[in-house]
Amino acid sequence: MCDVPQQEQIDLLGRPVQKLVELIKELETLGVEAKNLPLPKIVVVGDQSAGKSSLIEGLSGIKVPRSDGTCTRCPLQITLYSAPDDGTAWSCKVSLQQKFSFNPNIDATIQGRYGKWREDHTPTTIPFAVVDDREALAGVISRAQWATLNPGDNPVKYVNADMVESMPMKVEFSPNKVILDITAPGQPSLSFIDLPGVIRQMTTAKDKWLVNLVENFVTDHIKQDNSLILLARSMESDFANSSAAALIDQCDGALSRTVGCLTKPDRWPPGTKTQILQSVLHGDAFAVGHGYFVTKQPDQLQLNNDISSEESRSKEDEFFAQTPWSNELQIFQDRFGTFKLRDALSKKLTHQILITLPKITRTVDAHLLEIETELAGYPDPPENALGKVLEALNVFRASVERHVHGTHPYNEMRNTLKGLANTFERNLHKLRPGLIVATPEGHRQAVNIPTFSLLSDDEDPTGTPCPTVELAELAQGGKKRRGNFNTPALASTSKRIKPDNTTVSKNSSAGNTGKRTFRLLEMRETLGKLTASGVPGEVDPLAVDYLRKETVAGWEPPMLEFITDVKQEIQNILDQLLEEACSQWLNTAFFSEAKKIVKVYIANAMRCQLEYAKRALTLEQRKPFTLNTKGFKLEQDNELQILQEGRTTQRLVEKLDAADRAAGRIMVDQIERKKKAKSDLKARADLGDDPFDQxxxxxxxxxxxxxxxxxxxxDHVVHGINNEVLHDLETNLIQQLKAGLEVETGEAHERSKELLAEDREREIHRKELQKERANFIEAQHKLARIGQIGEDV
Structure with a gap:
């Protein structure tokens, strides 16, 4: 056995010893232990049914819950404090320490030593209850354990819960602790952790990972160099079959730090020779570093009769006054009894704390220096972080206003949007309905004109143009009617004819999807089908409206293209302006989050414009309508002039070509022929009535x-962009930014500091380092204040 020098000089009830125990507990709360520095502690281990719970009750003078084994489902840390001699009554403060987080979605069979649990660096302690009635403590502990076994639930839910054992339980075991701080007169200062009993199997296969969790948790505690191990071994079981003892034996150096406690001596098998026990107590068999103690706790009958703690110790004294304890084993009397074990543990723990303090101090000092060095690479945001954020937002707001107004030299966005609107207009004009003014094939044959088909708007079959309306417009002096129209070029005379009897499809002109190009005969057939009147020459207005609706069917693609291009252009301009305004903060959360807010704002604004444009398109496509009588008449008269001019020119060209063929003359240049057909007024007058005039x-x-x-x-679509989107950018965007960045709340200053950090992860880590630094500075101060205790004890 290993004796500790000067242990007997330690005042077990003295205040210095208590302060040492308090210090270690406070250092653990501050996260010192997370830095690979196990703090001195006593860990209580044992197999299930080894009498460990009864031993804990004896050491602490309390009763733990025994229903359904809940007392072993999570670690229980008990700290005993000696109350001052001022009449202070017994009391217990119960709290929950959360150092592990639970993720039910993790595959526990392949993930880590603790399965579905993950360890956090700094523990969080949550107050649960303060108990003044010793008899009521067991129920409070049960509710605290149930709160621990339901991770994610609010612990308040369990504080006053009735019949907690009937409530659901999310996990079978938890590595998080229930902490009891017990203050009572006449007890030594002591702190120990009751670990879950080592188990070998679970009821269901899905819970097998819990076997490894408990075993790994116990192993990790007994491996800690500064810990003392209290091993509970039942005298009714074969010593050689102790799973807890096997774990201790497998950890290097753990056996030398172990205090053995033999439990249930009243159930020692009859006839067992006293020599076996003597060899164990002498340290010759199953030896542990600090030897064995023997304790006797109440049996089940006594527990059922609610035996008190004082009665338990009295019965224990009576037990060890019997044979063989009082005669054959008398030399071990200083190791018989719970209080003797408790006093020895207090001495050993105090000694362990004293010899570890210098190392703890050095570790705290060294780690604090590491934190300070690392924090130097994480400079604080500017003192007036909120002012810097608002300053950048104001610069951005002013830039947006200038570009919305479009005054030189801030007219880039306006000019670009104007260009996109012009492109949108041209794309719509490309979809204007076309008319092939060539005489249909059957009617040509009547005047000996060969049949042919138009392969495209640009082709020139038989050397004679068969123009769409766009070609007919050239009849007016060769000029386009509208400056923004893309008029197909005149056909080249080098094109070849391709005899065919097929008709022209809806979208055959100019390669424009949605454009309708009509033939004269197709027009006649369509009007005939849709006109109910039997009077020759009558045209039903419904037939005309049908054709009008047909010609606006293809407007959606250019509309979508325009909306998309406008959205992208505004986004590009605002991104550029925001980058200029935040040029000092491009690597911060301020810039990245502001950019996201702007993007979402533009997306929402343009989504509204898209809905607005779709509604306008639906109105145009549903039924033709206008109250612009004067404008409509002007447009209609102008179009009629263009069409009739083109049709007359085409009829004369066809007539001249037919005459040349009939006489066997060589075909003349078509361009020259068309010029002649336009200028020969007499020949044009001799053509007579056009059979396709209607x-x-x-x-x-x-x-x-x-x-x-x-x-x-x-106008509808473009006007919405100019008068809504641009207006909103000027009036509402900046407020949206402030709200999204949360710089107008009560936490605006702290929020601005967070925003101006280089990035969110760095800021979070900086705050963690600052918190850790504060904890270790406090630990440093506590160690400095405790410095004289070593001399006192």
Whole structure:
């Protein structure tokens, strides 16, 4: 056995000893132990049914809950304090220490030593209850343990719960502690941890990981160099089969730090020779570093009769006054009894604390220096962090206002948006309905004109143009009607004809998806199907409206393209302005979060504009409508002039080409022929009535309305961008930023410091280091104040 020098000089009831015990507990709370410095403690281990719970009751003078084994489902840390001699009554403060977090989604079979539990660096202590009635403590402990066995629940839920054992239990075991601080007169200062009993199997396969959890948890505690181990071994069991003892034996150096306690001596098998026990107490068999003590706790009958702590110790004294304890084993009398074990543990723990204090002090000083060095790389945000944030936001606001107003030289965004609007207008104009003014095939044959099909708007079959309306517009002096229109070029005379009898598809013109190009005969057939009147020459207005709706069906793609491009352009400009305003803080959460807020704001604003544009498009596509009588008539008359001019020119070209073929003459250059057809007024007058004049007039109505609707739709969409989105950027964006960044709350100053850190992870780590530094400075102060205790004891 290992004797400790000067132990007998230690005043077990003295205040210096109590302060040493308090110090170690406070250092643990401050997270000192997390820095690979196990603090001195006593850990109580034993197999299930080794009498460990009864031993804990004897040492602490309390009763622990015994229903359904809950007292072994989580560690119980008990600290005994000696009350001053001023009449202070017994009391116990119960709290919960949370050092481990539980994740039920982790696969416990492959994850770590503690399965679904993860250790945090600094423990959190939560007050649970203060108990003044010793008899009521067992129920409070049970409720505290149930709160611990339901991680994630609010502990308050369990403080006053009735029948807690009937409530659900999320986990079978928890490495988090229930802490009891017991103050009572006449008891030595002592602190120990009751660990869950070592188990070998669980009821269900899914809980097998708990066997490893408990074993690893116990092993990790007994491995700690500064800990004393109290091993409970039942005298009714075979010593050689103790799982807890086997764990101690497997850890280097643990056996020398172990105090053995033989329990249940009343159940020592009859006939067992006293010599066996003597060899154990002498240290010749199953030896442990600090030898064995023997204690006798109440049996089940006595427990059922609610035997008091005082009666238990009296019965224990009576037991050891019997044979063989009082005669054959008399030389070991100083090791028989719970109080003798308790006093010895207090002396040994105090000695262990004293010899460890210098190392603890050196470790705290060294780690504090490491923290200070690391914190030097995490400079504090500027003192006036909130002022810096608001200053940058004001710079951004002013820049946005200048670009919204668009005054030179801040007109980049306005000019770009204007260009996108012009592109949108051109794309819509490309979708204006076209009309192939060439005479249909069957009607040509009547005048000996070969049949052909138009392969595309640019092709020039048989050397004779068959223009769409865009080509017909060139009849007016070769000029385009509108500056923004993309008019297909005149067909090249090098193009080849491709005889075919197929009709032109809806989207065959100019490669524009959604564009409708009509043939004269197609127009006639459509009007015939949709007109109910039997009077020749009559056209049903419903037929005209049908054609009008057909021509606006393809407006959605250019609209979506415009909305998307505008959104991206505004986003790019604002990103640039924000980057300029936050140029000093580009690597901070301030810039990254502000950028996200701006992006979301623009996305929401443009989503509203998209809905607005879709509604306008739906109105245009549902039913033709306009009150702009004068504008509509002007557009319709202009379109009719263009169509009739193009149709007349085309008819004359066809007539001249037919005459050349009939006479066997060589075909002339088509461009020259078209010029001649435009200028030969007499030949044009001799053409007579156009058999497709009605179709031409209907197309003029369709195109005239299309121009009116296009202009109205264009204004709707573009106007919404200019008068809503840009206006909101100027008036509401900055407020949205302040709200999103939380710089107008009561915590604005702290929030601004967090925002101006280089990044959120660094700021979080900086705060953790600051908290750790504060804890270790406090630990340093506590160690300095305790410095004289070693001399006192």
């Amino acid at each position: 179709e031409v007039r209907v197309m003029a109505k369709v195109r005239g309305y299309h121009n009116i609707a296009l202009s109205r739709f264009l």
